[in-house]
Structure formats: structure tokens, C-alpha cells
Amino acid sequence: MSFTPPASFSTRPTLRGTFGMAASTHWLATASAQSVLERGGNAFDAATAAAFVLQVVEPHLNGPGGDLTAIFASAEDPAPKVLMGQGPAPAAASREHYLAEGLELVPGSGALAAAVPGAVDAWLLLLRDYGSWSLSEVLEYAIGYAENGHPMAAGVQRTIETVQELFIEHWPSSTSQWLPEGRVPQAGELIYNRPWAATLKNLCSAAPEGDRTTQIEATRQFWRHQVAEAVERFAAMPHRHSSGTDHAGVISAADFQTFSAGYEEPVLGNFRGHVIAKVGPWSQGPALLQSLKILDGYPDAELDPSTALGAHHIIEAQKLAYADRDAYYGDREDIPLAELLSEHYAQGRREQISELASREFRPGDIPGTKAFLPPLRLEYTAPGMNQLGVGEPTVRSNGETRGDTCHLDVIDAAGNIISATPSGGWLQSSPYIPEVGFCLGTRLQMNWLEEGGPATLQAGKRPRTTLTPTLLLKNNRPVAALGSPGGDQQDQWQLLYLLRTLVGGYSPQQAIDAPALHTTSLAGSFWPRTWEPAGVVVENRLGEEVIQELQRRGHRVSRAGDWALGRLSVVGVDPETGVFYAAANPRGMQGYAAGR
Template identity: 60%
Template sequence: MTFTEPPEFLTRPTLKGTFGMVTSTHWLASSSAQAVLERGGNAFDAAVAGAFVLHVVEPHLNGPGGDLVAIVQAAGEQKPQVLMGQGPAPAGATIEHYAAEGLDLVPGSGALAAAVPGSFDAWLKLLADYGTWELADVWSFAIDYAESGHPVLARVCSTIERVSELFTEHWTTSADQWLPGGRLPEAGEIVTNKPWAATLRRILTEARAMADADNDGAAGDGRVRRIAAARRLWSNGFVAHEVQEFASRPHRHSSGDDHAGVITATDMSGFHADWEDAVSIEFRGYTIWKSAAWGQGPVLLQALKILDGLDDDCLDPSTAKGAHHILEALKLAFADRDAYYGDTDVPLDVLLSEKYAATRRALISGDASLDFRPGHIDGARAFTPPLTTEADLTGAAGAAGEPTVPGARPEVDKTVAGAVDEQGGELGVEASGSTRGDTCHLDIVDTWGNMISATPSGGWLQSSPYIPSLGFSLGTRLQMTWLLDGAPTSLTPGKRPRTTLTPTLVSRGSKPVIAVGSPGGDQQEQWQLLYLLRVLVGGYTHQAAIDAPAFHTTSMPGSFWPRTWTPGGAVVEDRLGDDVIGDLERRGHVVTRAGDWALGRLSAVSRNPDTGLLKAGANPRGMQGYAVGR
């Protein structure tokens, strides 16, 4: 093997079994999903149960008002499908409206940043189409944790603390929920979200009555009718009307001003989650599947195509040579993302071609590139986004006390893109409520060979004021659009923002063999790339690949407000080693040391289709993610 040997010390074993494997970013979600498998449910029943638990126990990372992208392959099907739970921009979300509000960037928090919520409807579509359980049984875990309580994470508490002033001075409904009596909850304290439990119970009661009264309302058995009724109650019933009424009240946004949201009940009723074709490439005898270029999924595919033409010693993330080539390939792929990707016609046939990859590969030299370098595609216009550094926020105009980035305010707290917090995770939350790129993830495989990789996000407790009549907040996905004409991601009513949510499924022949993913915004593709190289080329086990030192580039415009970049930026875990890090710096990479255990929140499951052996691994960073199974 030409790769560096895997770490001798592993934080936990790679789990092995034949019955079922679940891994996620929170142990309560993993355990709940495994309980479904133990009671006869399949991987998709388990995924929905675990996902709704994630809404409750990781409210700073996802919620029912957010989004979802999943890749699903049912046993016996020949290829996976993408479960598309990314809602579009509301009808009133026009560039002209935001300009009239004095904005040049979509805010990072507040209802003006909210796309139509897609996660809830997508999970119920999965349950209806591929699950076997009743909705009431699937939701029982989440309802119990929301109603009776669960031990709150330290990261939830630190998130609330960072935005406590925003809550108490502006978002008083959020303060009532998350700072009861004006007191910050302590890590491990039992907390509840009773309004959300009540919403779920009301949906169950009304959906049951609706389905019984209208047996022709949906095709299929009573279970499917009840799920369909629950979806209607969300998109056309009391939930949609409460969302419209609450979001229309002016409230503080990350811009430092008060605005009313534009999302309406009509917007909610117009969205329905659906299935889409996945896109893929071949790499070292495997097929790698991602969502299409309305999200950032093909970035991973482009990077793999570029790297596949290099010698194996250029693919080892644990060496300076490998890390350099990986960082450079990622910069090229991300430049194409920002130039071409969006909810529009994207020339993926060219971007994923061998010929195009060869032209991109030829641009990699021995030195770090500091430039934004999208490729040229005949007949396609490459968009160049605003290239703003963190220094630009207060740099040239600092003496005048005004930031140079449109839409930014001097009083808004800024964080360095790619920085990490003291708990070993991405530092995602600003005092304004704006969050940079963290979320949650789950992967499940069952004994029959059903497999799912899913990344739900958005609707964070810090993203928008808490809706007390419903028990959740709206998301902020529209911050990934530009208030500029002519971009593939220009804010456009009815179009989806280019999401960072990007699960991965790997198959061999027609059989799914690996489901993998990670939170992390723009880092999701990057950390998954390291994992795939170590597993598929280096022969690492799941846990060894997850535990191994990670890094990522920040040399592209960030997807999150205020959308800055660091030319040549490379954020690395110190465990990569002084020699490797020093070599990267000599090559011109602008290196930020993140700490020993700071980057990546990967999880993965696998199935050997010949033997039926199942495996799983989970991220140890932050002492939160867990794999379970047997």
C-alpha cells in the first residue's frame, strides 16, 4: 500500500454485524433508529424516526423548518435516487424587494433568509414510499424527547449563550423557549420543546380524522392516506398559516436591521418533496453517487475526476504531496461550483468528463494557487462571484468605521471562516444568529440491503425567531443566493438555493456498498473526499478514515453570510504533523491550525453484497456522534 499507514490508535472500533447499522451525529438519534430496526422496521422507517429525534436533540443544527437532501437505494433497485427536500425561494423573495429593504446580501439570520421548508415533507414522502411503519410509531421517539425532555448538549448551550443578547433584546419568543426565566440551560440539563410535541400530536390527530373522512384522498392503504393527510396539514393547513402570520412580523436580521419575512402559506402549499435522479462517476471500480448541481454534490465528483489521473502518492491526505494535490483539486472544483452550479441548466456532462478533468488537472503545480480559477466551457457563461476577504469587512474603510462588504454592519460579530470552537467543532454561530455551515447527518443500512445517507439541516434555533405556536424556527438557506442578476444562484422566486447539503452513496455494480456524509457546510464535500480516498484507495477501515487527520480549503467564496474567502486558505488539524504543515506553508498555502481534533463530523455505514456483512463508524470529535448496530 502506497498510503500512509492508518493511525495506530483508534477512538472506537469499526462496528460489524449482519442485522442493521445506524450512525448519526447524536447518540439518541442513532439509538432511536436502531430501536426501529429491532422492532422490525426497515432502514427508511429508522431514518425517519432518527431524523425527527435530531430535530429535537440538535436544534442548533437542524429543525423541521429546514431542508433535507438524502440518497436512497432500496434493496433490489438498480441505482439510487435523490430525495429532494430543498424548498425554493418564496414568490416574494425578489432581488428588487431585498434591495428596497436596503440589502445587498441575503441576511444570515431572520425570515428574509428562509426558503420554503422542505425537510418535513421529504421525510414523510420517504416514509410513505419506502417505509412500513405508521407515522405515530415513527414519531413516538421525537414526541417523547420533546415532551418529556432530553439532556441538552453543551454545544446547544454555547449556541444559546452566543445569541442570548439577540434573544432577550429582539427575539423574545426564542428567549422564552431557550432562556426560560432568563437563565441559560446547563449542559446535561433536561430540556423540553413542548410546543413542537403538541404540533406533532395535533398533526397525528387531525391527519387520522382527515384520512378516515376521505378514503379517496390518496392512493394506497390507510397508512399511506394518513401520511398524505399529515403532509397536507403541514403545507396547506394550520402549520403553513402560522408560519405566514409569524414570519410577517418585523424582526431583527443579521444585517442589524428589522425586516418582515416574505414567506406565505401559498409558498408552503406549492412545495412537494420528490425523487430525482442521482449523478455519478466511476472511481477505482466504484460508482460514486451525488445529487445534481442544484446543490454542491458534483464538487466531490469533479475533485475525484481530477485526482484519478494522478499517481496514488498524490492522493494520500496524510502526506504533504497528497494534501497539496487534494487542496488544489478542491479549489478548481469549487471554482466551477461558484461559476456554474445552481437550479438552472448546468453543463454537468462537460464538468464530469475525462477531457475536462484533464484540462483542470494540468493547472495543478507544485505551488498553492491563490486565484479563483473556473474552467472554460463553450457556450456557457462563467459567473465570477464577489471575492471578499475577512479583512475587507473592515479593511480599507476601517478608518471610516464602515465595512466594505455590502450588507454587512460594523456591530455584527464576525467569525473567521473555517475557525473552530473549543469543543472540537466548526465555529458556526455569530452573535447576530448567522450560522456558518454546520448541520447533522445519519447513515443506515439494514439486513435486507436497504441503504440511506441523509443530511438534514436548517431551521436552527439561532436562524430565525422561535414560532411558539408551532415549536420551531425557519431556515436561512436563501443566504446561499446572490442579490445580483446573471448568477446561476441569483435569488429567484420558485428556484432552489444552491444547498451545501450533500450525502454520498457508493455502489459496486448495482449494489450499494457505502453510505457516508458529514455536516460542515462548504467542508462537507472536502471531508468526505478525504474519507473516500483513504477507504477506496488507501484501504482504511471506516473508523480509521474518520479518525485520521482532516483538513479543508477556504479558498472559495463561502456559501454562508457574509460570504468571504481566504485566497490559498487551508485549515488543518494539528495531528497532520509539523513536517506536513510546514511543507504546505512553503508551497504557499495560507494555513490555519485548528487543533488536534477539530475538523470533520463524518459517519458511514457499509454492506458487503456478497457476504451480507455490515459495518459502521462514527465521528469522535465533540463526543456526540455514535454508531450502533449488530
Template identity: 60%
Template sequence: MAAATHWLATATAQAVLERGGNAFDAAAAGGFVLQVVEPHLNGPGGDLVGLFHAAEDPRPRVLMGQGPAPRGATIEHYRAEGLETVPGAGALAAAVPGAVDAWLVLLRDYGTWELADVLAFAIGYARDGHPLLASASATIARVAQLFRDEWPSSADLWLPGGTVPRAGDVFRNPALAAVFEGLVAAGRDATDRAARIEAARTEWRTGTVAHATAAFAARPHRHSTGGHHAGVITEADFADFSAGYEEPLTTTFRGRTVVKAGAWTQGPALLEALALLDPLPDERLDPATAEGAHTIVEAFKLALADRDAHFGHDSVVSELLDPAFLAARRAQLLPDASHEWRPGTVAGRAPHRPPLVRPDGTSVAGTGEPTVGRAGETRGDTCHIDVVDEWGNIISVTPSGGWLQSSPAIPELGFALGTRLQMIWLDETSPAALRPGARPRTTLSPTLVMTGDRADIAMGTPGGDQQDQWQLPMLLRMLVGGWDAQSAIDAPTLHTTAMIDSFWPRTWTPAGVVMEDRLGDEVASGLRARGHDVTVVGPWSLGRLSAVGIDRSRGLLWAASNPRGMQGYAAGR
């Protein structure tokens, strides 16, 4: 079974499974296709976080595809450039690209297919074309003038004939196809499959991509702040990075084990929220009631405050799951909406207080750091893929970054650098401070759920700060309410905006809640009566969840995908 945010990635993964590949071959093939067909949501210049449980492994593992800050990315340099925060677009926001190397490492260690066969799908869609998504066309339209005026290489690629391509137009990217073909060609003289993949990794890290990226990024160009700056990424930064594996963090909820990556992601916030809610009665955990929605939102506000105060590259956050800490935090779940930022104290450290800036640009309680104007802001989003195979291998991966709107396209490569550094602070006292060689804290946050000692659910969603927030109601409906995954995805959902935005210009909206109107007037009025600032949006507006799983009691696999946006798909047999 396979499920992804784009039907061509799902079709690719399923084609690999049908031809005898395993879940890791399928996920890698689908992941490379996502770089081609969702270019406004991810690309080779971006990053990824994955969770997987191989059939032969006793424990699940984290696939770490988050590159670090370049050597030249120092607070002093950014301050000297006149910056108070890391820009949201432009090469100064770029971490070292990590997604491609992560897919290659996974394929080398856990896959069975040759790289040429895995990449054939992405090469074909890049060289021969694919139907452009309506959302990709809309993104290009929003930044078309920026491309024409400031980023001519992006205009050359994304505005063929000088016009915005329409939804459904067949779009080709021959430069990107050539990059993938170069990875395959690098290993043609190697003697075995692993050596051929290693040759591709070496080519990616030291060859054409590294040279072209470093040379191009060194040219000053427009950033989201309105200024022109050169990037600091170098060939040595590419050569230094290697993707790999880490041990996950876990907590138990209603007898199941929930698995997340560490505090260089926002994943532990979901674990904390689940642990806060676990002892509460079922009726307080129903997102379709005002009481349940209030409780869920308030629990996540506490967890996200802890994220913003404590999470970072080398943070240890196991205390967040300590019973005594959780009991103290649970006592802070009040009957009315909190309008304050309330982190806990972890390991005796006072919480780091980032600047709290409202969306209108006003500072909160003398925090001091000014917000930056929104001119030139070019936000992106994310994609996702889940795969499970007949042998019991299961994987969930959330790739992102390297959006077509994140920085100027590199002409020889057909893609742009990412902007993950916008999630860190130019404040050396922060656990998420800009440090050369340190990973920025990412919002990417896939999830595994285990029954006993085996993972049987893999799930995730795009959505930035909302990724774990949209996964929580789905998990509650499945693990408490007994819903099937598709029904839980289809159900109306909500999230809080009362956290420090991970994306430039890093604003904070006290007591904000966004909910789909299908949750109903009773929930909306009940939340407002409790003091929440409620924004009601369209009936199918929030979340792009997908999932796969194993029903061992019936000997079946299952998959589920999101109907919102009508581009995600689940498939299998």
C-alpha cells in the same frame, strides 16, 4: 446498522430496526429525533438532501427536501429593503421548509411503519425532555442577548427562567411535540397507512404550521445585517411545495461508482475532484503527506471554483465530468499553491464571477459588492444520519437549517425558519440568483458509493462548505489506501478555505488551508513551502463524518461514527 451525529438518533434508528422496521422507517424516526435533540443544527423549519438505494430498485435515488424561494422573494424586493446580499439570519433568508415533507414522502413510499410509531420517539424527547448538548448550550449563550433584546419569542423558548440552560439540563419543547402530534392526529380517520401520511402532509402544508409561520414571519424583526425586516413567506408557499425524488449524478473512481445529488447542491464538486485525482499515482493521494495534501487541496479549489461559477437551481454540469474538460483542469494542478480563483468554462458559457471579498472586508480585484458587517451573525451547522438494514436498503441523509439561532422562534410551533436563501445572490446574471420558486444551491451533500450495480457505502458529514472536502480524504483512505471506515474517519484531516463562502457574509480566503495538528509539522511546513496559508487547529477539530455499509464478501454490515465532539454514535447487530 445506524450511525448519526447524535447518539439518541442512532439509538432511535436502531430501535426501529430491532422491531422490524426497514432502513427508511429508521432513518425517518432518527431524522425527526435530530430535529429535537440538535436544534442548533437542524429543525422542522429546515431542509435536507438524501441519497438512498432501495433493495428492490435498480438504481439509487435522490431524496429532494430542499424548499424553494418564496413567491415574494425577488431581487427587487430585497434591493428595496436596502440589502446587497441576503441576510444570514431572519425570515428574509428563509426558503420554504422542506425537511418534514421529505421525511413524510420517504416514509410513505419506502417505509413500512405507521407515522404515529415513527414520530413517537421525537414526540417523547420533545414533550418529556432530552439532555441538552454542550454545543447547543454554547450556541444559546452566544445569542442570548440577541434573544433578550430583539427576539423575545426565542428568549421564551430557549432561555427558561431567563437563563442559559446548562449542558446536560433536561430540555423540553412542548410546542414542537404538539406539532408532531398534530401530524399524527390529521390522519386518524384515513383508511390506510399511505392515506394517513398524506393527511399529515396536507396538515403540514396547509394547516397550523403554515398559518402560524406566515403570520409570525410577516412581523418585522432583527436580521443579521442589523436592520429590521418582515419575511415574505406565505401560506401559499407552503401549499405549493412538494418534496420528491430525482436522478443522481455519478462518476467512477478506482473502479467504484460515487453517487451525488445535482447542481442545486455542491455534490458534483466532489465528483469533479475525484475525477481529477483518479489517474494520479497513489502517492499523490495520501492526505498524510505534504504532496498528497497539496494535491487534494488544489484539486478541490478547482472544483469549488466551478461550483461557485456554474452551480444553481437548473444548472447542467455534466460537462464537468467530460474527459477533455477534466484533462484541461488537471493540467492546472500546479506544484505551488494557487492564489487565484480559477473556474473553468462549461458549455461555452463564461464563468459567472461572484464578488470575491476577503474576511477583513476588502474587495478583491474590483469586484465591487461590499461585504456586510458581522454584527448579529449567527451561523449554524448541520447533522447527519446513515442507515442500512438486513434487506440491503441503504440511505444517507444530511438535514440542516431551521437552527434555533436562524430567526425568531414561532411560539405556537417551537421552532424557527431556516436561512438557506443566504446562499444565493441578488444578481440576476448568476446561475444561483434569487428567483421565486427556485431552489437555493445548498451545501448539503451526502454520498453513496457503489460496487457494480449496488450501493454498499452511505456516508456524509455536517460542515457547510467543508462537507465534501472532509469526505474526500475519507474516500481516498478507503478506496486507495484500503482503510476501514472507522480508521478513515478517525484519521486527521484538512480542508481549503480558498472558496467563496456559502454563508453570509460570503467571504473568500485565497490559498487558505486548515489542518488538524495530528497531520504533523512536516505536512504543515511542506504546505507552507508550496505557498499555502496554513492554519493548524486542534487534534480532533475537523469533520463529523459517519457512515454505514455492506461488506458483501463477508456477508456483514458495518457502521462507523465520528469521535470528534463525543456525540456521534454508530450501532447495530
């Protein structure tokens, strides 16, 4: 082991076996995925089943009205592929409309922030093309938990407590669903979402007799028409947004009908003998590759996140990579990605790292491409902020949410493997739609209303998402799938994992358990789009000596607690032995891995 040894071996073992593995941010989703594998389904059947369960049991972190990105490889074709489940801005979503509504930012809650929901269509597409089970078999788990109830997680309770006044005063349909009998349900109490269970049953019954492809295509059409029409009717009613003002949404059924999930080629990067596959620059995924490219120029000992020098290098590299994200990334064709990921560009960026913390927003200079400079609003705290940590959202009483999400990973005995990060459609993101049983998402808040940027709001264009799963390859074969919730922190926490396993020799569970940190010195992706110059958040377990040295170097350090940052999970296979493994985050006592 070439890094500082972990303080303890790990909180739990890295699971190992020869049959198959699943890991996710909620034990019920993990158990459902493993159940599918045990009953003969493949990794894609299992991931789809787990994803629909996550929509039910982590409704404050994702939902049917949200979106997803995933990276996967099949046993027949080990080349990684991206599952694209990110819907675009609706046809009527123009920056001019939002400015005319008196807004300077896309709101952080309310239907004006909704992109076209993409998650459901993406899972149906994956099931059609790579799964083996019928839709009704896959949805059995989610229908059961939505109709018959499931014990509510503590994070759901905290979120409902935070936004209950918003529900009572402005969102009566959310009050009816999330405040049964006029009170906040308690953690462990059974909660239900029977309207969504009914919609899932309708999706199953919409499929005629015939082959799987015909059935699933019929289901996708039901989603795009009957479900979409209900969404359009409800979103058109003005309601309170995070801005404190009332607005109608602009999403329509036609927006559903013109969107289709699909597959894309990933962006690939090399680091220490491995290939890392990420979603393209309409996500923040390539920022991880940029960070690794910069850090690749340092010796191993200077990359240890548990040392002050290693943490400093990591933080400073990420500041540079995320400045490039905000200046250059978006859903357009002219992203200078080849330059951003080149060796000479990384060397130039590495030379900008000094012994002291930078307090500047420093995108790189790309010849022939003008860098977009986003407005930088200083970070602030306000009454009603709920600091949940562990990769769950930071929620304020007006529904504003920063950070998100949930995550799942599955590998089966044949070698099919997938890493997926679903998000959006949170219970706090917009009013509950009782006719169909879910809420719309808020992904458009990641668009700017300023002109000329790569992520400026534009009808038909995808917002630059924070969702960023990872597939790791060695010798052209997939060997690990990993990811984490956490908004702007998702790849930052994954970077620590990759450094500790690929360079430091940690086991997967040791790497997940080790003290985490991240920078807040970036243009936040969530409303109100703030940044904190030289800001760093650390777990106390990093140690007083390391923390004081970071402060001496000029970092503005915030201590998050001993076990507070990240919800990472991973599955993989040892290419030498063929033994599968899995690990999951113990923080928050909700994420679990399973397998045999």
C-alpha cells in the same frame, strides 16, 4: 495499505454485524434508529424516526423549518435515488425586494433568508412510499424527547450563550424557549420543546382512519395549511436580521402549498472501481465528483492526505472544483454538467495544478457558457465569533451561522440503505414560532443578489444547497452511505474518507479518525460570503513536517487543534461477505454508530 499508516489503529472499532446498522451525529438519534430496526422497522422507518429526533436534540444544527437532501436505495431496486427536500425561494422573494430593503446580500439570520421548509414533507414522502410503520410509531421517539425532555448537548449550550443577547434584545419568543428562567441551560440539563411536541401530535391526529398512504397524505396537508398559516402570521412581523436591521419575512402559506418534496436521479461519477452517487448541481454534490475526476489522474501515492504532496493535490483540485461550483451550479436547466465531469475537462484542470498554492479564483472555460464570477469578500474575524469546529456551526452573536448541520445513515438486513443530511431551521436562524414550536431556516443566504448567476435569487427556484450526502456503489449495488455536517467542508471531508478507504486501505473508523483538512479558498456559501485566498485549515495531527511543507508551497495554513474538523459517519456492507459495518466521528464526543 498503500497510504501512510494511521498513527493509531482507531479511537473505537469499526462496528460489524449481520442485522443492521445506524450512525448519526447524535447518540439519541442513532439509538432511536437502531431501536426501530430492532422492533421490525426498515431502514426508511428508522431514518425518519432518527431525523425527527435530530430536530429535537440538535436544534442548533437542524429543525422542522429546514431542509434536507438524501440518497437511498431500496432492497427491491438498488438504483440510487435522491430524496429532494429542499424548498424554493418564496413567491415574493425577488432580488429587487431585497435590494429595496437596503441589503446587498441575503441575510444570514431572520425570516428573509427562509426558503420554503422542505424537510418535514420530504420525510413524510419517504415514509409513505418506502416505510412500513405508521406515522405515530415513527414520531414516538421525537415526541418523547420534545415533551419529556432530553439532556442538552454542549454545542447547544454554546450556541445559546453566543446569541442570548440577540434573543433578549430582539427575539422575545426565542428567549422564552431557549432561556428558561432567563438563563442559559447547561449541558446535560433536561430541555424541552413542548410546542413542537404538540405539533407532532397534531400531525398524527390529522390522519384519518385508513391505509398508510391516506394517513400520511392527510398529514402533509395539515403541514401545508394549518402549520403554514401559523408560520405566515409570525414571519410577517418585522424582526432583527444579521444585517443589524429589521425586516418582515416574505414567506406565505401559499408557498407551503405549492411545494412538494420529490425524487430525482442522482449524478454519478466513477473512481477506482466504484460509482459515487451525488445530488445534482442545485447542490454542491457534483464538486466532489469533479475533485475525484481530477485526482484520478495521479498515482496512488500522490493522493495520501497525510503527506504534503497528497494534501497539496487534494487542496488544489478542490479549489478548481469549487470555483466551478460557484461559476456554474444552480437550480436551472442549462448547467454544463456533462462537460464539467468529462475526462478531457478534468485533464485540463489537472494541468492547471502546479507545485505552488494558487491564490486565484479559477473557474474553467466552458464553450458557449459564461462563467458567473461572484464578488469575493476577504475573510475576516470579528468579536463574538464562536469557533465550534467539528462540523458544528460557526455562530456570531447576531445569529449569523456558517457551517451547519447534522447527518444520519442507516442500512437494514434486507439491504435498504440511506444517507441523509438534514439542516436549517436552527434555533439561531430566526425567531422561535411558539404556535408551532420551530424556527425558519436561512438557506436563501446561498443565493446571490447579483444578476445573471446560476444561483441568483429567483422566486420558485431552489437555493444551491451545501447539503451533500453520498452513496457508494460497486458492481451496481450500494455498498456504503456516508456524509458529514460542515457547510462548504462537507464534501471536502468526505473526499478524504473516500481516498483513505478506496485507495489507502484504511478501515472506515481509521479513515474517519485520521487527521482532516480543508480549503477556505472558495466563495463561502454562508453570509457574509467570504473567501480566503490560498487558505487551508488543518488538524495539528497532520504533523509539523507536512504543515511546514504546505506553507512552503504557499498555503496559508490555520491550525484547528488536534481533533477539530468533521463529524462524518458511514454505514455499509462488504459485498464479498454480506457483513454490515458502521463508523462515526469521535470529535466532539457526540456522534455514534450502533448495530449488530
